[in-house]
Each structure stands twice: as C-alpha cells, then as structure tokens.
Amino acid sequence: MSRLKQADIDELLSAWEETYKKGQLTLWIFLALKEGEKYVDEIRTFVVERSKATMRCEEQSLYRVLRKFEHVDIVSHVLRKGNKGPDRKYYRLTPLGVSLFSRFVDRNINLFFQPDIKKILLS
Template sequence: MPGRIRGQLLKGTTTLLVLTVLREGELYGYEIAQRIRDMSGGAFVPSEGSLYPALHALEADGALEASWREGDRGPRRRYYRITRTGLGMLEAHAQEWAAFSLGMTRAVGRVDR
C-alpha cells in the first residue's frame, strides 16, 4: 500500500479529487472524503478541514449544486451533484494534472538515471 501523500503535495488537488468522485453520482461531505480515500487506496486522505471550504467554493462557482434530502440509508444530508460547469472544470483540471504528472514523471525519472 503506497504511503500517504504529503499534505503540501495534496494541496490544490482537492478540487480535482472532489469533482472526480462526484462524476460518479451524488454524495454528501463525509461520503466524499471516504470515497476519495477508498479510490486512492488510502493514498489521498483529504483534510476534512479543507474539504468543506472546497465544496462550498465549488458550489459558489457553479461547479456543484447542493440539496438537502433524506439519504437512502440514513438521516437528512446535504448532497452534492456535479453540474455541466463542474464537468468542464473537471476536464480542464484533469488535463492540467496529466500534463503536470507527465512532466514530473519525466523530470524525476531523469534524476533517477
């Protein structure tokens, strides 16, 4: 199991992670944190203190829509849903990340040699 990603490195990726997990369907805050942890095999554990500001900022930007309703298996929750704007934002962030990741991989690989 890969080690946990350092906080500083994770900073700035919360938006991409949140949009990615919400692409699959509606989730509430706690579920989003769990889903990110599960999807990354425990590598990414977003700070809960930064998760909610990120969710609310995305909502303010129109990338997410939120609504209160009873959950399928439990009490009332605030569910987030990705919007068309959010999908566009996800695509842009994903491309940026791919470029960044490729560049980093090449650079780090060169250092290793």
C-alpha cells in the same frame, strides 16, 4: 550515491508528498463527483479508498471547499433524507463543473499518458 541516510530520504519524501497533497484535494473531490452524486462522508470515503489511503481529508475541509465551489457554480447540492437525523446534502458537479474538470484533465492529467512521459515514469 547520495550521502543521505534512509531516514533523511524518507523525511524529504514526506515533505514533498505533503506539499503535493495540499493541491490534490480539489482533483479528488472532482473525481468523486464525476463518478456521481455524493454526500460529504461518501466523498471522504472515495478519496481515502481510491487514493489507497495516501490522501485523507476532514469533513470540515470538504464542506469549506464545497461551499467555495457552490459559490462559483461548479458544484450544487440537493437535500435528501438521510438514514437518520437531518436531511443530507448530496453534491454533484454542475455543467460548468463537468466542463471545467474535463478541460483540467485534458490540460494537466493526459500529459502523463504521452508515450515519452509515460516511458520516463515507468523506467
């Protein structure tokens, strides 16, 4: 058994999770947009709710990532009237974005559904 105290183990887990989460925002944005067209606040809400609050993101981070995705034609937006104030940008995956996401899932996510890996995860 490890000589680490529970607080040390918790700290290691937190550090690992923070590193893991830095690379996860793109996946969560794609999941949100795969479900359907959304504006930034809806994307943020999707990420927090569907990740059971293990993932959080700020609006500025989302806008930065979405601009980058638009630049490479993975995401596009349309302007629509909001409830009040200026028009809102509603984002959606482009056909290229849908294809890219599908290929990513096939190559990286579906691995976790293989019986041998699933057995390890659930044991």
